[in-house]
Amino acid sequence: MEASLVQNRKYKFYDFVLTPLKVSPILTLIKIFNQVLLSLIPALRILVTADFIDTAMKIFSGEAARVEIYRPLVYFMLFIAYANLNNHLMNFVNLKLEMNLNRAYRSQIAEKRAKLEYRHIEDNDTWDLISRTCQDPVGRILGGFNNLLSAAGIVIQVFSILSVLVAQVPWAGVTIVLISVPLFALAIKGGKATYKASVEAEKHMRRANYLQSLLQSRENVEERALFGYVDSVNEKWLGKYEESRIINTKVRLKYFIRMKGSSLITVFLSIAITGVLLAPLSQGIITVGMFMGLVIGTLNLIQMMSWQLAWTMSELARNREYLKDLTKFSELSETDGALELPVDKNSVVFENIEFRNVSFKYPGTDRYILKNFNLRLEKDLHYAFVGINGAGKTTVTKLLTGLYDNYEGEILLNGRELRTYSQAELKALFAVVYQDFAKYYIPLKDNIALGNVLNFNDQEVQQVASIIGLDEEVKDLPMGYDTPLGKIIEGGVDLSGGQWQKVAIARALYNPAQIRILDEPTAALDPVAESNIYEMFGRISKGKSTIFITHRLGAAKLADQIIVIDDGQVKEQGTHDELLKLGGIYAEMFEAQRSWYK
C-alpha cells in the first residue's frame, strides 16, 4: 500500500526530505550521504594539501623518502575522481527518484485535485492557489530537497573547515563564529526580502505580458487589424514593461549588493585569518603545508559564499512560501465518492424530483441565484427550461448533479433528500451535455463510449453515432471510429464545432442514465443541423426523462412541459399552447423570437 503523501496537515521544511524518503528511502539516503561527502571534501583537501606540501618539503630537505609522497598523491587523485565522476551516478539517482516521485506523489496530488469539492474549482482565488501549488509538484519537492541539501552542505563545509582551523589554532574559531553567524543571519533576511520584491515585480510583468499577448496572438488578429490599436497598446505595453523593469532592476541590484557584500566580507575575513596565521607559522606551531592548505581553504570559501549562499537563501524563502501554499491546498475539502464509478443503472430508478423552497447562492457571494425555488419533475417526461441568462437554469443542473450541496430547502429524489444519495448513484442517474461540453482528445469511439464507463461496446457506439448523423462524417476520418480526435495523439484529427457538438450529444445518448440534461445542445450547429436534432430528439427520448435548457423557443415547443425560470423562481409552467394563452413571460419571449421570421 502506498504511503499517503498528500495529507491535511501543516507542511514544514522537513517534508521536503520526508516525502522522497517515504517514496524511495535508499535513493534519498544516497543523496544525503553524497552531499555530506562532497561537503567534507574541501576540509579534507586542506589536510591532504598540507600533508603533500609538508612531505614534499621534507623530501627536499632529505628528511623523508620519495615514496612517502605517493600517499597524499593518491588521496588527491581520489578526490579529483570522486568530484568528477559522482555526477553521473547522481544523475541516475536523481532520475530514478524523480520517476518514483512522479508515480507516487504526483499521482496523489492529481487524485486529491480530482476529489476537491466543486466550489473550490469555480472560486478564482482558490483556483489560483491550486494552480500555483500543483504546477510541477515533483519539481518543487525535489527543488526543496536539493535546497535543504545545499544549505546543509554550506553549513557542513563551513564547519568542517572551521574545525580544521580550530584544531590548529583554537582561538581563531571563536572569532570566525562571531563573524559568520551575523553573516548567515543577514543572508537569510536578504533571501526573504528578495522573494517579496520579486513577487511585486511579477505582478507588473503580468499586466505587460497580457498587453504583449494582444499584440502577437492569433486570437484577436481581426480586431487588431481592423481597429488598428497596435500603436496605442504598444505604448501602454512599453510603459508597463518599463515600470516592471525598473522595479526588477532595483530588486536585482539589492540582491547583487548583498551577494557581493557577503563575499567581500568573507575576503576581509580570510585575509584577516591569514594574516593572523602568520604568527603561528613563524613560530613553527603550524607547518608550511598546513598554512597553505588553510589559506586555500578559506579563499575557496569566498567563492562559495559569493554565489551559493545568497542563492540558497533566496530559494529557501521561496520554498517556505510554497510550503504555506501546500498546507492550504491540503486543507481544501473533498467530496465523498468523487472518484467512484457510477452504480449499475438498474440500482437506482427515477420516479420524481421535487424542489421544495430551495434557495441557493454560490459560496462566497451575496446574491441568491435560486430563491424559494419550487418544482416537481416526473419520470418519462420531456421538459424545457427557458429563461434569461443568469436566471438560474444551469445552477439547477449543478445542484441536481451534486456539484453543490449547500442549498437551503429540500431537493427530494424519489422522496429522499438528494444529499443522502451517494455520488455513484447520482452519476448513474444523470447524463449532462453542458454548454461548455468537454472535447476529449482521445479516439472518437472512446469519446462516445465514455457516456457509459461500465460498458464500452463498439456496436452500440456505432448505433448511437448513426442516430445523430455522425456515421456519415466518420467515413471521412482516416481511421474511422478509432481516429484520435484533436492534436495531442499522433495522427489526430480536429473536428469542427458542429461535429464536436454531435459527439457530445452522442455521448449523452450512449449514457444509460435515466435523466438527460442538455444545456443549449445546438448552439454550435447551423439552422439545418439544429432542425434535424430537434426532430430526432423525439425519437430517441423514449423511456428517458429529458431536460432541455434552451433559448431556441422553437425547440421548447416539443417539450411536454415548459418551465419558465426567472429571477431564481419558477414563474410559469405548462405546455406551449397553455403558456401562449397565458400571455406571460413565455408568450412574450416566443413572440420576440417569432417576429423575426414573420
Add this chain to the structure above:
Amino acid sequence: MSEKSPSKKKLGFVGVVKRLVPIVVRATPVFFISFSVLAILHGVSWGFETMMQQRFFDAATVFAQGESTIRSVLVALAFLGGANILCQVLNGVVNFVPEVLGQKVIGRLSKGIHEKMARLDPKCFEDTDVLDDINKALQGQNNALWFVFMLCAIFTFYVPYFIFMGWYLFTLKPILVISIVIIFIPAFLTQIVRTKVFAKLEDKSAPKRREFDYYESCIVSREYFKETRLLGGYKYFKKLYLDTLDTLQKLKFQATLKTNLLELLMSFLTVLGFSTIFLMLFDAVMKGEITVGAFAAVTNSIGLLYSIMEEVVCRHAGQMAQSMGSITNYLNFLDLEERQGKVQEVPQLGDVVLEGVSFKYPGSEKYAVKDVSFTLKHGETLAIVGENGSGKSTLIRLLTGIYLPDEGRVTIGGVDTRDLPLDALYRNTSAVFQKYQRYLMTLEDNITISDAKKTFDDLALDDACRKAGVDSNGRSFPEGYKTMLSREFDGVDLSGGQWQRVAIARGFFRDHQLIILDEPTAAIDPYEETRVYNRFAEISKDKTAVIVTHRLGSVKLADRIVVLKDGKVVQVGTHDELIARSGEYHRLYKSQEKWYVEDAEKKKMTEELADSSNLQPSFA
C-alpha cells in the same frame, strides 16, 4: 500581394552571426563597448589572482623558513587581498550589467517587433509555418541578445583569461601550457556528444510529455473537471495517465542512460587530463623547477580552469547552439513581407465590388471562396447567409480587405484593396465580430480601443453605450467607465450578454462608413437576441452594413441577401425574391421558420374559427 515567406530557410552559424551582431550592437553601442572592456579586465583579474596566490605562498614559505621579514609577506598578502576584491567586484559588475541593461534593450527591440506584427498580412496567422516564426519571434529575439553577449564574452572574457593563464603557466614551466589544451578536449567532446545525441532523444519524449500533461488535465483542469467527474471517468483517464507516464519514464531513462554513459567516458577523460596536469606539476615541484607555493596555487586554480572551460564550451556554447532554432525564427520574422500600398487616401463614398474573387487558406487544398462576384452598394444593408463552413467569415475578410484574394479582385470606391495600405483600408470600417474580444482592461478602454486615435469625451462614450444598451452607471460597473473588466486584474466579471453589448458599443464608437455585424452564435436569451437585432438595425440605418447571419432571423434588416454554399455564391436577391424560388435560401429559411410559424398558422386558423363562431346569432 503577400507571398509565401521563406520560413524554411536555414541559416548557418556564420550567417546568423553576420546578421545578429549589427542589430544588437546598434541597439546599445555604449554598453557594448564598456561591457567588453570590463569583461577583459575581469578575465585577466582571475588569472592575476592565481598569480598573487603563488607570490604570497612563496613569500610565506621564505618567511616560515626565517629568511625574510614579516613585511614582505604582508605586502604579498595585501596584493592577494586586493586581487580577490578586484575579482569579486568585477565579477558582480560583469554579471549584473548585462542582465539589467539587457532588459532595457529587450524592451526597445520588442517594441519594434510589435510594430512589425501590425504590418504583417493577417493571412500569415493562418499559415502554420509563418505562425511558428511569429510565435517564436519574441523568444528568438531574447535569445539573440544573449547569443551576441555570449559571443562577446567569449572574446573578451574567456579568451583573455585563457591567454593570461597560458602565459602564466608558460613562465612557470613552458610545458605546462599544454594544460589549457588538455582541459579543452574533454569539454569540447562532451559538448559534441550532447548536441548530437541528446537533442534527438529530447524530440522523442516531447509529444509523450504533452500527452501525459493532457491526460492529467482531463482529470484536474477546469475545462474537464465537472464532466469527467459526472461520467465517472477518473479510472479511464488515470489508466492512460499512468501508462503514458511509464512510457515517458522509459524514454527518459534510455536517453539518460545513453548520455550518461557517454558523459562518463568524457569524465574519465577529464580525470585523466586533471591527473596528467597534476602529475606534471608534481614532477616539476619534485625537480625543483617550480616552487611549492606555485604548486599549491596552480593546483588550486586547475579546478577553476576546468569549471570556466566547462562553462564556456558546454553551457554557453550549448545554449548558443540550442537557441539557433528560435533565432532563425526571429530573423525569418524580420524578413517577413509586410502589406504595402500605393494609394494613400480611401475614396469616401463608394461601392465595394468583388470580381471573380477566389481564396484558399495557406496549406489547404480546397478553396474557401471560389469565383465570387457581387456588388455591395454604398448605403445598403446586405445579409450574408449560409451553413457553417460555407465561407461567410472568409468572405467578410475579403470584403473588408483583411485578406487579399488569390484570384480576382476587390475594389472599394474603384481602388483595388491590394493597392491600399492597411490603415487607409480600414479607416472607415468598423465591425462587431462574432468572436468579439473581451479585453482585460477598463470599460472605457474596451470601448475606445476600436479607434485609438479618436479624441473623445464622456459624451461620445455615453452615446456609444446608449446605442449598445450598456448601462455604465449600473450595478455591473461600480466605477463607471473606469471599471476594470476582469477578475484577473482585480476587476469585475461580466456576463456573456453584457460583453456582447460592450462589443457593440466598441463597434459603434469607431467612426465608420461601412460596418460589419457578425451575428453572435453564443447562447443568448430571446430578449437579448431581439435587443441585439434591434441594435444592429439602428447601427446599419445610415451606413453601408454587412450582416453575417447564422440564424436567419436578422435577414429582416437587410435590403439584399447573398447566399453562400461551399464557398460559392448561389443566390442573390431580396428576401421576397429568394423565398419565392425553391433554392438554398428557401431550404435554410424554412428549416428554422417552421418552428415558429406553423404555430402562427394554427393560431390564425383557430382565430378564424373563433371569429366565425361569433357570427352565430346569439339567440340560437
